[in-house]
Amino acid sequence: MERGVARVRDHVRAEGIEILLVEDNPGDVYLTLEVLRLGAIRKHVSVATDGEEALNFLNRAYEFQNAPRPDLIILDLNLPKLDGREVLERIKADPNLQQIPVIILSTSNAERDVIAAYNHHANCYLTKPTDLDDFFELVREIESYWLKCVRLPAA
Amino acid sequence: MPTEAPTAAAEVLLLEQNADEVALIRQSAEKSNVTVVVECEDILSYLRREGEYENAPRPDLVILDLDLSRTEDCETLTEIKKHPSFKRIPVVVLASAKSYDVVLQAYDLRANAYINKPAGREEFMRIMRATLHFWLTLVRLPRD
């Protein structure tokens, strides 16, 4: 565990881990940010509230010329403008972006959504619990697994 | 990303026969354009863009002061809410209902909201301001 943490730190830039949260529901954005903010790992979270914005951010297009490259993407499926499923497909089809781990965090627990996500190379699929406390726990676990245990690819 | 166009003043179409109330509503409306008609017939002509109303702008909100005990008033509301071109425009009904059945009737006829007309001027203005603020600022209105 110690070694795992040290390895992650080697690759962490001064500002910490860059996370892109793609989520349209304002309450869920708030909660996720709050829980991540409380976590010990140093991090910086950008928020995109629709699929189009997410892709522009990742491609550093329009007003996102200086957007940081995320180390990790947390992606909701039901998004305005461009659906999260589309966003996932495009990320994983793009040789520049496909290494970035994408965690699906969605209220949908439909089997077809889960299968489709993995078919499009989502790194993992998490169902958002409707209970507040459970949601908190889940985001804490995302931090402890993806930010502490897992080694993220170098930017 | 496309820049936002400046928002034009909202268009409010008002069916109101009482000149006093018209004045109070205009005052409450501030920057919005309020078009007033007096007859039920004219409301329908306006929305259908018939005759003198050929170039009338599409209203963002319709306010109808109705007497729902009159058949013509009920039919006007029904007609507005049936017509494919403008049934989606929000309609607020103002009335002085003596009985609760009238409230239910307005909603059954597909009014978006029913407001009971208060007696006092100040209260009337407060109600109208709150109504216009809600519908023209907080609500997302339909488009053609």
Place this chain on the structure above:
Amino acid sequence: MQRPIEILLVEDSPGDIWLTREALMQGPVPKNISVVTNGEQALDFVRKKGPFTNAARPDLVLLDLNLPRRDGIEVLREIKSDPELSAITVIVLTTSEAPIDVNTAYDLNANCYVVKPVDLEEFTVTIRGIEDFWMNVATLPTAPPAGTGEATGRGGAGAGTMSQGSNGSRSSKREQRLRAIRRQQPWKKHEFMRGAARRRSGAGPG
């Protein structure tokens, strides 16, 4: 004494459930808030079926469009095409700004359509605006009339009470902590997203 307004919140996102309830509970009108998290439950609730045989008839339904198991548009269509239910006031409260969603909702006789603001403070203001209009100005078809001698500022300091549909709540320590955090640190949209915040704010036909 005015009876509490019965509100049915149809929403699956935990954060938005929390935010909406918080904002409603801060409002002065006494209210009961029930929550269902999918379209099927919403219909069972209004039809008093299944676990909802004793459900109160809602005075107001706040309806998200993105729902599992029968989406919001279907729920809206079902409610507004059923003569038993069509008088119920349905406010679409959703993140989608797509004109097709807005127009379809109004065509299906939604009472109004409100886009959830991205900004936390604006969100609260919007919910309070919904309360002000629908519980203090308009007369709801299912609730006793306002302005008929009863004070329009009903019930003084009574905050909303909570009853839950299917997902049973408790005012947990987490909720209390969230409220405390929120008072100190209003969430600001990330610097890179300023463009989106500008686009999303402001309503009207634009």
